[in-house]
Amino acid sequence: MPETTPRGLTGLAFGGDYNPEQWPEHMWQEDVRLMREAGVTMVSAGIFSWALLEPAPGTYDFGWLDRLLDLLHDNGIRVDLGTPTVVPPAWFYRAHPEALPVTADGVRYEFGSRGAICHSNADYRAAAANITTRLAERYGAHPALALWHVHNEYGVPVSACYCDSCAAHFRRWLATAYGTVDAVNEAWGTAFWGQRYAGFDQINPPRTTPTVGNPAQALDYKRFADATMRENFIAERDILHRLSPGVPVTTNFMTALSQCDSVDYWAWGREVDLVTNDHYLITDGRRTHVNLAMAADLTRSVAGGAPWLLLEHSTSGVNWQPRNPAKAPGQMARNSLAHVARGSEGAMFFQWRQSRRGAEKFHSAMLPHGGTDTRVWREVVELGASVDSLRPVRGTRTEADVAMVWDWHSWWAQNLQWRPSEDHDPRERADTFYEALYDRHLTVDFAHPEADLSPYPLVVVPALYLATEAAGNNLRDYVEHGGTLVVSYFSGIVDEHDAVHEGPCPGALRDVLGLTVEEFSPLLAGERVRLTGPDGGELHGDVWTEFVVPRGADPVWTYADGLTAGRPAVTRHRLGEGTAWYVSTRLGADGLDTVLGGAAEDAGIAPRTDLPRDVEVVRRTGASGTYLFAVNHTASDAKVPLDAHGTELLTGERTAGRLAVPAGAVRVVRLDG
Template sequence: MSSQPSSEPVRPTWPLGLDRIAYGGDYNPEQWPEEVWKEDVTLMREAGVNLVSVGIFSWALLEPREGEFDFGWLDRLLELLHDNGIRVDLGTPTASPPAWFFAAHPDARVVTRDGTPLGFGSRGMAGPSHPAYRAAAVRIADQLARRYGRHPAVALWHVHNEYGAPVSEDYSPASAGAFRAWLQGRYGTLDALNAAWGTAFWGQRYGDWAHVDVPAVAPSVVNPAQRLDFARFTDDALRACFVAERDAIRAHSDVPVTTNFMTTNCPSTDLWKWADEVDVVSNDHYLTAADPRAHVDLALAADLTRSLARGRPWILMEHSTSAVNWQPRNIAKRPGEMARNALSHLGRGSDAILFFQWRASRSGAEKFHSAMLPHAGTTSRVWREVRALGADLGRLDEVRGSTVRADVALLWDWESFWAQDLEWRPSVDLDHRERVRAYYERLWRDGLTVDLAHPGADLSGYRLVVAPASYLLTAASGDNLSRYVAQGGTLVVSYFSGIVDEHDAVHPDGYGAPLRTTLGVSVEEFLPLREGETVRLAWDHDGERTELVADVWADDLVLEGADVVATYLDGPAAGRAAVTRHRHGAGTGWYVSTRLDVDALAHVLRGAYADAGLTPAGLPDEVEVVRRDGPTARFVVAINHADAPVDVPADGTELLTGTAVRGRVTVPAGGVAVVREHRGG
């Protein structure tokens, strides 16, 4: 039977009218007299800016009173930008409703888990399930789309801002009613709900839908299955707000629509689902100033964003030129660091480099946040670096549209993270984010490019899959991983994985049941360690005999066909298996039952690389190299985070300097090189 053609129109997947790498940032001209606007666009052109985001926090100006709209200032702004060749990412301002909205609808305020209604005077949307907020948000999106849906300046629509930050869960009466309706849609009957939530425990059984409420603060720990479903409901409610605005825009405009994700810094949104709703994926990323190796987290966030984009080019919607303003110690970026950050994102698939924000604000909560045009003005180092970056991006336009390929997938599942973060887990030291970062950093140091993937996704294109933190693993995802290994893949699984199902209930066959056949082991008992306690392991694999030190965790493992690679020398599992390797079909499954640091993980992954047919890149310390493939050329992006120059294998033309490269390119200390390597044939 032949498939029927889709009735859905094919929508553009990149901002319209951009034939270069996009460069620019958030522009908030309403904070300045109009005479400043002309100076702004002159300086934008000098810096190479070709895309700015406007209107994101402008609801009170666009709709000063309910149902009364004023677009005059925005008309003038868009004409000025268009006349100067600057494209517009036009925002809907629904992340910050006006004072009149909350005065008219005080019950639309978000209520915290302890029952506190949140007031006006900050940022953050109203309750996402409140009908008055939904209606007002759709109305302003509709009005903007009617007026600007075909405006020649508009290249992209930007719905809302950073869904889930700072507002995600809402415990208001409106949310409670919407949650009950969501549960009825999910489970159908109270019997099904009671079974899924395990309400026989602590006498929580429900006999009337009206009695089901939001999981507010209670005398003790609230039912974890209820809390997990509330996290799912919250994500769905936020996404429904986006979809409603998006559809209102699409009724009047063929311009692509996005919203800015926060891939590694906003845990309340399941972005695997969100990525299917946007026309182009975009992300905001800010360094954690307290982390001296924050560039590794940057790479992780960029790889995750590319993975959400299914490998297509994506937009870095926001990052900072220097310091941010909300962290305990806001460290200024050192000379050259801004360019390294920007070009690391470029190397990992972004074709747009944007900042928050264009001109530094004089007032408000973010007046100490860095900007492209800082308070120090055009004589500042930051401004000189902004201009230099714009010129460099102009030299790299041919990279645009090329893609990144990875041989390794690292599993990432927001629902599992939500479940693991609930109370009363076996140890407060269980930290999924720490394990993801540790395994990712080991792969980063070994020079391997990594995709992030859901455990239920098609993994057949990867030689190696790493599961650092898969606490919640459904039977279907376990079967998926088993097939992957049986068909020749290599899988590395860390401790506290495969413990519960989608309802946060322990699997019927015990801990790790979905992976038991794949790994050849089962977990009889958890053996968490005391604070500060360590255990020693004897590593003995392929003739390598090494003693390693681990902490936080151990398992009492039962071998069911696996070979022992490392054994506990002391601690609660002394003499028992610590790391195992198991042949399953045509592939191999590794299990690591304790917390090894980044250096010690080299032993595990060295063995897994051998099974997967992978070879570490052998790069100098603190150097990252990523390759992007185009139709006729490969681009090597080499970034040197060290204090001395390094040589990196490459052959072709270094695009930033225009110099020929024969065999190796020298990357300056703290610098970047981008080499075009022509393909033969």
């Protein structure tokens, strides 16, 4: 069995993507000297190097990579070696132009970027298998090799192709999934608008149509595109397992970025030996550290709670957003160690040396254009020492308090066309629910809707438009056995084929919630509604309202105006030994916190009033002990209560009672006992 941690790495991973092919070879010695100064323990290499490794069909040049891996090994630096299959060479596309993907509008992309791949193309699959085989045969036992890195960020920037090869592949996929074309007709509801098929040969991908196409077909095509990319990953992985036994194989995920919402990471997490993730701050004015925590929690959950690895993030600004501010002093270390707190076995960056040419020359790096006499470099060296001091946490697991249900198939279905309101954004609800839990200082695990939820006293469902019968039964069983559930509006509506569940909404969830919804009543832009509740309190909602009919649930908050005035807005349903809450409108942060406060009380979760806002406290535990991470994202010094004596790993100081965490700093305490 392959290892699940980078081979030969005894501490945490610290380093980044190393692209020495962009630089004269005489600079490599200087690079490695500076890597040692910075405390680099591992680099990723070869990810974009296919054209150099195979400059012509069947002609190979491994000499430069031989020298590079030997140099890194001689200096004690481990290597995450890439298969360069995200960037086929120009010669390949000249010979096989049909391997370039085609859009739904019928436009074929051109060579000149990255990730321009039709994953159904047989010539691409053969060429990818060949270069992967050559690399594995040559480097599978190299002493520097720690990890195999297949492809790069599957699904970015292209996940689905709509060419004729994909059409044929899609038909085969449907035949396997459904067996008969009649089963496809039934699942897709093709009786609507006369779309019935008499044979598989009549089915095409959901290419551009005069108006909205079949949503069930579009949903299945998303599944097909995801499965096709995963087939290619598995093919490369299996080659590497066979020729390089014992070395773990991964590919870098982008779990919480909307740019990569075409990938079902629950499925992918089961196929990699080690879950790795890339995370970049979305600097749109929101609290970026909250999204960072969410991404780390989600990645850890995809890993089944096991340690994972942050394989890319940035030392400072990126270059691909409309505005790309630099990180503030100390923010790079804070970002990096916040990932470690939530389960990462290190902190890796894109990239080691900042490029002078190409599309990402303004993307920050560990060694910036300004060299070593820069703030970024000095912070990199300081962070390398901090990461080294945290080697005792390796192999421990992050403790979670609550769970959030998350399902990529539901996102896919929800984001298809012609829904009741374009203002309802399921990702916004997930972000807002997560932020509310974060502000209550609760560490979150994410869970598939059919997963075991029994370990969690509180489970939130911010957006589950697509909910299978199995998911509904699972949530009901969770509540009946003592769990507390909070569900947001427009959840439980359709089954796995985007067909509305038989009977009143919310379909699969009406039993656990103890109510039905007679009608959705989305609000117009700018409209708001008032809610009145216990003791005369008042909340406000926007975007969405519903005509809710309690069927065992008790109204807690009631609509005070609008079309739904007098109807329940927030309900609470006692079921078995547990409680299910339902929120039928979009509440802002304060209103949502009020509801979650009531649910937390039901769940027996005490409020953490002893912790300031934006000071996060997370625990990792394992055979080596219990470690408390305190991350202060504020401009003021903070005090964090400790329930045991301990040793602070970054400073070496003994601690007891209360831990002082300076403004913008991180402290990590190994608790005694």
